[in-house]
Amino acid sequence: MKELKRVEVHSKTDDAADVTFHIDLSFGGFALKSHYRVRYTIADRSITWALVESPTITKNRGSWTLEETDDGE
16 A cells, blocks of 8 residues: 555564554545554454554454365465
């Protein structure tokens, strides 16, 4: 993403990472320069994340679950 200007990895292990993303976003007359810090955790086939801190974002929590496709991918 061209809006992503810098990434800081604060800590990283085999099953977790604490990362800050710095963004610079402009569209439709709206401009935003900000950052947000997220904690990622990997367990089994799931990746979860939760917002640690941000001056502009109040919530960011979610997950992905990885599943094998019918063709074995």
